[in-house]
Amino acid sequence: MFEDVTTPGDLVALARANAAAVRRAEADTLLIAYEWAVTHPALPDGSDAAVFHSPFGTEPISGEGTPEVDEYAVAELGGALGLTTDAAKKLIGHALELAHRLPRLWARVTAGGVPVWRARLVAEATIHACPALPAEGVAWIDTQVAPFIEKTGRAQIDRLVERAMKLYGLATEDDDTEQPDPRHVRIDTEAGAFTQTMRVEAELDIADALDLEQAVAAGAAGLKAGGSEESLDVRRSLALGELARHQTALDLAGAGASDEETERTTARRVDLHLHFTASVEPDDSISFSATGLMENRQRLILLDQVRRWVNTTHTDVRILPVVDLNQSLSTERYEPTDRLRRQVQLRDETCVFPHCTRPSRRCDVDHVVPFDHDAATDGRPQPGPTTTANLATLCRSHHRLKTHTGWQLHSPSNGIFEWTSPHGQRFRRDRHGTTDLSAGLAGDPAPA
Structure with missing residues (x-):
C-alpha cells in the first residue's frame, strides 16, 4: 500500500481514496440488505414478519408502507456480515x-457520496417516531434533509421530526394530549468494570421523594451517631442501601403483618453469582484471587468487598454448590435438572447462535440432537440424551429458527457448536465468540 507514498500529500490522497472506498462499500452493503429483503418477503398475512421484541410488545423494523421481511431470512444475512440478528434487522429496516x-x-x-451512518440516523428517527409519521410527513423530512445530510446531526433530525408532526396534524403547539408518566427508577449497570459502585437515578412523586429524603437523612444521622466517620454523601448512600435491605421506611411487603412476621422478613435477599479463582498453596491451604467476576452484571469485584457484604448485619448469605464445568451431568428426563441447567448456562455464557450476545440466563436450554420422547416406550436408545454435551443455550428467537428452518447445528465436543446455514455458510461458536468457517464464500480460506 505504501510503496508509492513518498510525500505527505501522497498520504492525504491515499486517505481520501480509502474514505471513498469505505463509503462505496457501505452503500453497497445497504443495497445488498435491500435486495435481500425484497427477495425474502413475509407471508401475506404478516404472521412471519421480522419485528423487534420488547417488554412492551413488538415494533416493525421499518415504517408503514414498506415491505415486510421473513423473520427467518434475517439471520443468514447477519451471519454473512458478522452481525447479530437484531443488528441485521436494523440494517434491513433502515x-x-x-x-x-x-x-x-x-x-x-x-x-x-454520503456516509451511510448519517442516512441511517434519519431512517431510525422516522421509523420509531411516536406517534408514527404518515408518508407525507416522512416525504417532507426527506425533502428538507437530503440536500444537507452532510451537515445534519441528531439534534437537527429530532427537530425536523417534531416539526413534521406539527405540520401533518400529529401534534400542535398547544397539544394537550396526555403526556407519558415521567416516574422511573434507573440503575446504571454499565459502569466501568473496575468501578465498585453503581449510579441510581429516579423520578418520584413529590410525596414519595420527600419521604425518601427524610428516611435517607435519618439513616445518615443514625450512622453518624453510631460512630461513622464517612462523609455525608457516603453515609446517605449507605443509608439508602440499608433501606433496600431492611425496608425500615418503605416496608410495603410487611403491611398488615404481625411484629414477629415483620421481624422475620426485614432482611431482603439478593442473589449474587460470584466467581473467584481458588488455588491450593504448598501447605494445602486454599487461597482466592483478590479480584473476581460478578456474573450478574459482568463486572469485576474485589474479594474484600464480598467479605464486607457477608459480615454486614442481617445480610442473608446463601452459598450455592460449586458447578464443575468439566463434569458431565445427565438425567433420564427431557427437562434438565436445575444443576445441569446451571452448568450449561455457565459454560455457554450467551446464546450460542453465531454472533448472538443474549445472556444465557435469559435463554432456553435446548437439545442439540433432538430428544426422542418415544424412545423409552419403544425400547430404543435415546438419540438425544439430556446431557451436558448435548445441551446448548439458545435465545427464544434462535431456538425457533433452529426448530423451524434449514439451519443445522452440530456439537463436535462439549461447549463447541458448529452451525450450517441454508445457503451453506458455516460458523463455529464457543464461549470465546464466533468463527467464520465458510471457505471460498468470501474468497478466504477457512481458519484452522
Missing part, C-alpha cells in the same frame, strides 16, 4: 425505510 419513504436521501447514499 434500507427499506430509505428506499421506500426517503427516496431522495436513498439516491444520495447509494451513489456513494
Whole structure:
C-alpha cells in the first residue's frame, strides 16, 4: 500500500481514496440488505414478519408502507456480515425505510457520496417516531434533509421530526394530549468494570421523594451517631442501601403483618453469582484471587468487598454448590435438572447462535440432537440424551429458527457448536465468540 507514498500529500490522497472506498462499500452493503429483503418477503398475512421484541410488545423494523421481511431470512444475512440478528434487522429496516419513504436521501447514499451512518440516523428517527409519521410527513423530512445530510446531526433530525408532526396534524403547539408518566427508577449497570459502585437515578412523586429524603437523612444521622466517620454523601448512600435491605421506611411487603412476621422478613435477599479463582498453596491451604467476576452484571469485584457484604448485619448469605464445568451431568428426563441447567448456562455464557450476545440466563436450554420422547416406550436408545454435551443455550428467537428452518447445528465436543446455514455458510461458536468457517464464500480460506 505504501510503496508509492513518498510525500505527505501522497498520504492525504491515499486517505481520501480509502474514505471513498469505505463509503462505496457501505452503500453497497445497504443495497445488498435491500435486495435481500425484497427477495425474502413475509407471508401475506404478516404472521412471519421480522419485528423487534420488547417488554412492551413488538415494533416493525421499518415504517408503514414498506415491505415486510421473513423473520427467518434475517439471520443468514447477519451471519454473512458478522452481525447479530437484531443488528441485521436494523440494517434491513433502515434500507427499506430509505428506499421506500426517503427516496431522495436513498439516491444520495447509494451513489456513494454520503456516509451511510448519517442516512441511517434519519431512517431510525422516522421509523420509531411516536406517534408514527404518515408518508407525507416522512416525504417532507426527506425533502428538507437530503440536500444537507452532510451537515445534519441528531439534534437537527429530532427537530425536523417534531416539526413534521406539527405540520401533518400529529401534534400542535398547544397539544394537550396526555403526556407519558415521567416516574422511573434507573440503575446504571454499565459502569466501568473496575468501578465498585453503581449510579441510581429516579423520578418520584413529590410525596414519595420527600419521604425518601427524610428516611435517607435519618439513616445518615443514625450512622453518624453510631460512630461513622464517612462523609455525608457516603453515609446517605449507605443509608439508602440499608433501606433496600431492611425496608425500615418503605416496608410495603410487611403491611398488615404481625411484629414477629415483620421481624422475620426485614432482611431482603439478593442473589449474587460470584466467581473467584481458588488455588491450593504448598501447605494445602486454599487461597482466592483478590479480584473476581460478578456474573450478574459482568463486572469485576474485589474479594474484600464480598467479605464486607457477608459480615454486614442481617445480610442473608446463601452459598450455592460449586458447578464443575468439566463434569458431565445427565438425567433420564427431557427437562434438565436445575444443576445441569446451571452448568450449561455457565459454560455457554450467551446464546450460542453465531454472533448472538443474549445472556444465557435469559435463554432456553435446548437439545442439540433432538430428544426422542418415544424412545423409552419403544425400547430404543435415546438419540438425544439430556446431557451436558448435548445441551446448548439458545435465545427464544434462535431456538425457533433452529426448530423451524434449514439451519443445522452440530456439537463436535462439549461447549463447541458448529452451525450450517441454508445457503451453506458455516460458523463455529464457543464461549470465546464466533468463527467464520465458510471457505471460498468470501474468497478466504477457512481458519484452522
